[in-house]
Amino acid sequence: MDWVEEFYSRTGAWWGGAEAVVSDDDRERAGRIRAHTGDGPRKVLELGSGYGGAAVATALAGHDVTAVELGARADHTPRLAGENGVRVTLVRGDFYTTDPGGPFDVVAYWDGFGVGADDDQRRLLTRIAGWLTPGGVALIDVYNPFDWAAQHGVREHRDARPGDGYPHELDRLFTFDQRACVATDTWWETARPDRRYSQRLRCYTPADLALLLTGTGLTLHGTHHDDDDSWSYLAVMGAAAP
Ligand SMILES: C[S@@+](CC[C@H](N)C(=O)[O-])C[C@H]1O[C@@H](n2cnc3c(N)ncnc32)[C@H](O)[C@@H]1O
Structure with missing residues (x-):
């Protein structure tokens, strides 16, 4: 945690x-x-x-x-x-x-x-x-888990929209571990792909x-x-x- x-x-x-x-x-x-x-x-x-x-x-x-x-x-x-x-x-x-x-x-x-x-x-x-x-x-x-499993491998790109309060250009990757039933949702700033942040969520x-x-x-x-x-x-x- x-x-x-x-x-x-x-x-x-x-x-x-x-x-x-x-x-x-x-x-x-x-x-x-x-x-x-x-x-x-x-x-x-x-x-x-x-x-x-x-x-x-x-x-x-x-x-x-x-x-x-x-x-x-x-x-x-x-x-x-x-x-x-x-x-x-x-x-x-x-x-x-x-x-x-x-x-x-x-x-x-x-x-x-x-x-x-x-x-x-x-x-x-x-x-x-x-x-x-x-x-x-x-x-x-x-x-x-059914919804998150269906997102496995899906990528998302978000352009920066500073006027709307979103100043960062971001990328996201979803993965799902079927054995552990855990979804991992990873985000990073597009300009900094080396520094990624993940949340790991057990689904039931x-x-x-x-x-x-x-x-x-x-x-x-x-x-x-x-x-x-x-x-x-x-x-x-x-x-x-x-
Ligand atoms: C996905 S966010 C959702 C926040 C809010 N409930 C909402 O829907 O906008 C989950 C929140 O739970 C908080 N959180 C996770 N584990 C926690 C803990 N052990 N004690 C207190 N807060 C925690 C996180 O810091 C985060 O802000």
């Missing part, structure tokens, strides 16, 4: 000028919380909150939000919260070791679950089970996710798949029966 801080901080420095905003996707994420927990303000813990757009959208929807983020993307969160007139409790740290307080009605992890090995996911899922109130819900985006089918949950204190309530966005699906989980 040693690549995590460098990868997200570096790519955040490339894209933050354009993407450190409260986007429609962030508002849609806040909407998922309402869809899965009903009306009423909730106490929400967001893991790996990146720039903080979803955390701010969730606070704008009336919830009490704590956001945990390791990397430099979090530098944008206080500004985004201030611009939108909401309060987000930002915990700068590693969600494997930090204490975010709690308990929480909702633990959300948008676009990020799957870093490290199965034991690392189990450790995190066990922590999530411990952070939830009785009846609380975990909402976690899980990477879909819903059936494999259900097996992964064994012994963590969580059980899978259901999965939601979006035909327009098939690289991940939303897993909805709650406390397992004792």
Whole structure:
């Protein structure tokens, strides 16, 4: 997991000028919380909150939000919260070791679950089970192996668009290890092909996710798949029966 801080901080420095905003996707994420927990303000813990757009959208929807983020993307969160007139409790740290307080009605992890090995996911899922109130819900985006496998070998070139907040010309390569079920997403500045940055993401089918949950204190309530966005699906989980 040693690549995590460098990868997200570096790519955040490339894209933050354009993407450190409260986007429609962030508002849609806040909407998922309402869809899965009903009306009423909730106490929400967001893991790996990146720039903080979803955390701010969730606070704008009336919830009490704590956001945990390791990397430099979090530098944008206080500004985004201030611009939108909401309060987000930002915990700068590693969600494997930090204490975010709690308990929480909702633990959300948008676009990020799957870093490290199965034991690392189990450790995190066990922590999530411990952070939830009785009846609380975990909402976690899980990477879909079928979609990522179909991208194996695909390359992408992105021209610089400084006017849109993308000042760097970039290249990207996707690969997928079918044995380990791990997608590798590698980026580099076109002018510096020798210096590449990769994220490695363990993907799980819903059936494999259900097996992964064994012994963590969580059980899978259901999965939601979006035909327009098939690289991940939303897993909805709650406390397992004792
Ligand atoms: C793919 S990014 C997504 C960010 C945000 N959720 C979004 O959708 O825009 C994953 C984020 O999780 C953060 N992250 C990964 N592992 C973490 C850890 N152990 N503790 C805290 N944050 C972590 C990364 O730094 C990164 O910002």
